[in-house]
Amino acid sequence: MFSKEESKKIRQEFWTTFGKTHPRKWLLYNTKIKDVTLKFTFTTKVAQVSIDIEPYDKVIRAYYYDKFLSLKNIILSEYLDDIIFDEYYQLENEKVISRIYAELPDVSIHNKKTWEMTMKFLNEKMLILETFFLEYKDFIES
Numbered sequence: 001m002f003s004k005e006e007s008k009k010i011r012q013e014f015w016t017t018f019g020k021t022h023p024r025k026w027l028l029y030n031t032k033i034k035d036v037t038l039k040f041t042f043t044t045k046v047a048q049v050s051i052d053i054e055p056y057d058k059v060i061r062a063y064y065y066d067k068f069l070s071l072k073n074i075i076l077s078e079y080l081d082d083i084i085f086d087e088y089y090q091l092e093n094e095k096v097i098s099r100i101y102a103e104l105p106d107v108s109i110h111n112k113k114t115w116e117m118t119m120k121f122l123n124e125k126m127l128i129l130e131t132f133f134l135e136y137k138d139f140i141e142s
Helices: 004-021 058-070 072-079 112-141
Strands: 036-042 046-053 084-090 096-105
Touching: 004 112, 036 112, 046 058, 046 112, 058 072, 058 084, 058 096, 058 112, 072 112, 096 112
Parallel strands: none
Antiparallel strands: 036 046, 046 096, 084 096
């Protein structure tokens, strides 16, 4: 077990190392669509790259989720064949969002032996997810 402070330092070290290993300006929060973001997640259990749809208004969240759902066959066949669509994804803080994501299981931010594999996964999958998003952004926001 790690203390809260040790865990924080490990997380900072991972993300600093990732940024140096894969220097790139990622799209992430700069999608230009309110409450629709691309995210990296790395916990003590999994790593994910995702498109998060987070409006508090359930109607708006459903609208954007349906837009992505209509592109599901394209993303599966042309971009990420292992993408997961979850309309009611529950975050650790219990907030429910819609999340479209690729996941690498059985890795831990606390286990440096999994870092290289995780960095490769995060970099490759986010590049693909960004490419997809930018290609269909006009459709998603229309």
